[in-house]
Amino acid sequence: MTHLTRDALGWSPYYMSQLDLEELDTLTPARIATVHRDRVVGFSEIGPLELTLDPGITTAAVGVGDWVLCAPAQHRLIRVLERQTELTRGTEYHTGEKQLIAANLDTLFITSSCNNDFNPARLERYLALAHDAMITPVIVLTKADQTDDPDTYIDQARMLGRDLEVIAMDAKTDDVAVLLEPWCGKGETVALAGSSGVGKTTIANALTGGDAATQAIREDDARGRHTTTGRSLHRMGSGGWLIDTPGMRGLGVAEVAYGIDATFPEISELAETCKFRDCEHETEPGCAVQAGISRGEVDPDRLTRFKKLKRENQHATETIAQARDRSRKLGKMYRSAVKKKGR
Ligand SMILES: Nc1nc2c(ncn2[C@@H]2O[C@H](COP(=O)(O)OP(=O)(O)OP(=O)(O)O)[C@@H](O)[C@H]2O)c(=O)[nH]1
Numbered sequence: 472m473t474h475l476t477r478d479a480l481g482w483s484p485y486y487m488s489q490l491d492l493e494e495l496d497t498l499t500p501a502r503i504a505t506v507h508r509d510r511v512v513g514f515s516e517i518g519p520l521e522l523t524l525d526p527g528i529t530t531a532a533v534g535v536g537d538w539v540l541c542a543p544a545q546h547r548l549i550r551v552l553e554r555q556t557e558l559t560r561g562t563e564y565h566t567g568e569k570q571l572i573a574a575n576l577d578t579l580f581i582t583s584s585c586n587n588d589f590n591p592a593r594l595e596r597y598l599a600l601a602h603d604a605m606i607t608p609v610i611v612l613t614k615a616d617q618t619d620d621p622d623t624y625i626d627q628a629r630m631l632g633r634d635l636e637v638i639a640m641d642a643k644t645d646d647v648a649v650l651l652e653p654w655c656g657k658g659e660t661v662a663l664a665g666s667s668g669v670g671k672t673t674i675a676n677a678l679t680g681g682d683a684a685t686q687a688i689r690e691d692d693a694r695g696r697h698t699t700t701g702r703s704l705h706r707m708g709s710g711g712w713l714i715d716t717p718g719m720r721g722l723g724v725a726e727v728a729y730g731i732d733a734t735f736p737e738i739s740e741l742a743e744t745c746k747f748r749d750c751e752h753e754t755e756p757g758c759a760v761q762a763g764i765s766r767g768e769v770d771p772d773r774l775t776r777f778k779k780l781k782r783e784n785q786h787a788t789e790t791i792a793q794a795r796d797r798s799r800k801l802g803k804m805y806r807s808a809v810k811k812k813g814r
């Protein structure tokens with residue numbers, strides 16, 4: 472652990488460019504590995520560092536995978552560097568907050584099994600989140616050993632995007648590390664998403680060569696304390712990093728209009744040329760998407776799922792916007808009340 476270089480930890484010019492000269496001289500960059508209630512642990516060139524948070528930085532503002540600047544001698548986290556990517560979940564709509572799942576991911580392994588778990592709509596939801604965050608999605612199909620015809624699943628998955636990478640495997644064999652190696656090299660950061668039981672833990676263990684899921688908890692138990700998020704950063708045998716994310720079983724979409732369009736390029740591109748700007752792609756004259764269906768270029772089932780995901784996203788996005796508006800107004804009221812009292 473002590474001999475990891477910044478590059479091995481995933482450092483890049485993107486983060487370097489955010490430091491001024493004084494910071495370069497005096498502060499140490501670290502990559503956040505675990506987040507606890509009152510402190511975080513970061514990996515750095517000088518080894519693992521336990522850091523306390525200055526007032527103003529909450530554990531909500533720093534997540535696993537984040538790059539931070541710290542003053543190691545004082546165990547102080549000074550500031551969180553701007554993220555290259557962030558994967559969030561939109562579950563707390565009513566508060567206007569989105570919860571950070573993982574920072575600075577390069578690749579998301581969207582995992583499903585070659586059985587009843589396989590569900591195009593669910594895969595597209597994950598694809599939209601990944602595309603929106605500019606994270607490379609890879610579809611990983613497990614339990615290929617439990618079906619006579621894995622190709623039908625592979626073919627269906629390939630239909631869910633252009634140039635979409637689809638990997639099928641028996642996650643209980645040594646194939647896992649070899650098949651996923653292209654995304655797990657030195658300094659690369661990955662995470663696994665998918666329903667319960669599809670094999671995420673099995674794959675994580677194969678990639679990290681250990682009991683990834685329980686490692687962080689055990690490390691903490693020894694001190695009688697617990698991680699608050701349950702998320703943690705683990706080194707993979709191939710030199711990359713795996714962010715273990717228990718919250719990745721079901722995700723809501725919010726504010727991912729771009730990601731949805733990117734997930735359904737064959738539809739969103741045609742939609743640009745519909746006669747009406749607010750075309751619902753149903754029976755309107757001059758609908759380019761319906762014309763695409765007639766020509767056999769657009770799968771009508773994809774169109775149905777595209778519309779459904781758009782509706783869900785729109786609803787959640789509006790709910791978040793309203794909640795933010797409400798809390799802004801409340802804040803204003805509070806500030807003016809304080810002012811009056813002070814007079
Ligand atoms: N035959 C076969 N079994 C698999 C495969 N992948 C996972 N399993 C088995 O499926 C079960 C569930 O796997 P897990 O790795 O625990 O699944 P998970 O996605 O981590 O599940 P949660 O922790 O509930 O989210 C275990 O019994 C695995 O051994 C596979 O490719 N082939």
Ligand SMILES: [Zn+2]
Pocket residue numbers: 742745746750751752753755757758759760761
């Ligand atoms: Zn249309």
